[in-house]
Amino acid sequence: MILQNLSKRAESLDTIDALSHLVDDFCLPADCIYLDGNSLGPLPLSAKQRAREVVELQWGDDLITSWNKHAWISLPQRVGAKIAPLLGSLPEQVIACDSISVNLSKVLCAALNIQQHSSTQRNVVISQQDNFPTDLYMVQGLSELVGPQRCSLISVPENKILSAIEEYADTAAVLMLTHVNFRSGRIHDMQAITKAAHAKGILVIWDLAHSAGVLDLELDKCEVDFAVGCTYKYLNGGPGAPAFIYAAKRHWDDIKQPLSGWMGHKKPFDFAHDYSVADGMTRFLVGTPPVVSMSILDAALDTFDGISTKQIRAKSVSLTQFFQDAFNALIEDKRFTLITPNEHALRGSQLAFSHPQAYAICQALIAHKVIADFRAPDILRIGFSPLFLTHKQLLDAVLRLKEVLDTEQYLLAEFQTKQAVT
Missing domain, CATH: 3.40.640.10 (Type I PLP-dependent aspartate aminotransferase-like (Major domain))
Structure with a gap:
């Protein structure tokens, strides 16, 4: 019932999204949920052409x-x-x-x-x-x-x-x-x-x-x-x-x-x-x-062009809140601690969770085509770019995170070794 309610809510929010058409302006890999636009934004089609x-x-x-x-x-x-x-x-x-x-x-x-x-x-x-x-x-x-x-x-x-x-x-x-x-x-x-x-x-x-x-x-x-x-x-x-x-x-x-x-x-x-x-x-x-x-x-x-910063901020708040709600409802690992403020007025377009295995979890997520990032010493950072993300994608991302955690895939050696860029 929880998942069903979240799915209906995501569908409803995406239906009224005034910026939904902008996703077609970007080159994004199939089935990739990109939650790292706060570190490197994806490629716009206009930029590729230019x-x-x-x-x-x-x-x-x-x-x-x-x-x-x-x-x-x-x-x-x-x-x-x-x-x-x-x-x-x-x-x-x-x-x-x-x-x-x-x-x-x-x-x-x-x-x-x-x-x-x-x-x-x-x-x-x-x-x-x-x-x-x-x-x-x-x-x-x-x-x-x-x-x-x-x-x-x-x-x-x-x-x-x-x-x-x-x-x-x-x-x-x-x-x-x-x-x-x-x-x-x-x-x-x-x-x-x-x-x-x-x-x-x-x-x-x-x-x-x-x-x-x-x-x-x-x-x-x-x-x-x-x-x-x-x-x-x-x-x-x-x-x-x-x-x-x-x-x-x-x-x-x-x-x-x-x-x-x-x-x-x-x-x-x-x-x-x-x-x-x-x-x-x-x-x-x-x-x-x-x-x-x-x-x-x-x-x-x-x-x-043609969109306002108020529209962008409104969608940012919506995405951030929806991800947080889905995370709280579906993720059972109590080692996660949200270090981002709960109040919308006090936080930007990201959520940061501390976890002792944050780096390995981030790498395992990437293997599941959910790209987030890690910040030392123990932060899993999720970024929300309003121009191309949907609420449905965020629910899918939380479900893939749940799979990574429930199966403990992050403990595999391939996800434990830190790369040059984290």
Whole structure:
């Protein structure tokens, strides 16, 4: 009866799904239930077509004339403008370029420069202890480069962020947080935290790696200073796709980032001896844009045409809740502990379960064509991408998980050996 009720509920939810037609926009293997779009989104058909076009026709036939003929040179700005609506931003405040790590170093330096021009005392970067490692590494590396007197990292527990703002009110330059925690999926209150930091004169950088393309973001409304994010997760831009930077227009005149490459020059094709910074977001560019990958990303973003972030978020909540309900009803292994908050407003588009055999269970699931992922030390992470998943697929995934657990297939040696990428 439980399974029958869940099946009817899944059918009902899929019937009223306003985004159900989008599944036809993706290339997905037969019988594969892809629950790892929060780590690498699947291939959109538009991106597959663009890849052929940009390689065979633009590069192949039109060669170097494509910089003008196919407007390769303006891809960073055009792609940024497509991402902007997903962030709640004006189009001109977003640009696509480089990786999230490189972009974080740029905005971190820009924010520190702004602060140290107004107060030599402000050198502290506050972050969260469980932040994504690269975010912390970038601050540590910058501190080693310029010295702790100009950049010093203070990382605090999640529940101490507001108190840290108060404690370091006189010396903090930047608050750097990831909006959705990569392990737990917990969401920070962007508006409240940004407001609290600004009240103490602290600039805020948000990492949107697990937010962009799945949450109803409002960066302009929240008066965010800077943000960075990747595009290969929920934006489906492909492995290693270019990342993006958001910078509020009010800061543009004061932004100085350290990587003064020729594409960030005001007139790059004048080939002047001395650097003259470009206007607006173009100042964040460094070298030649990766045309093939950025063209593919440009095409992938067309999937979002005609749908709103509110629709995306509503389906995300529905998928997440349905999976949780099916899991609770059908999975009997009491060693699972949900570390993601129960409240919809506090969690992103994922569920994270701790389990002593999480890695092996994940590998066994993949063998059953249910692709999730593992995060150290013991997290089975399930991601919900609203553009291509159905509630019926989620019920099937839980049933395959139940089979893996009931038969203890995860104990097989082939699932116990960790691979290079986990």
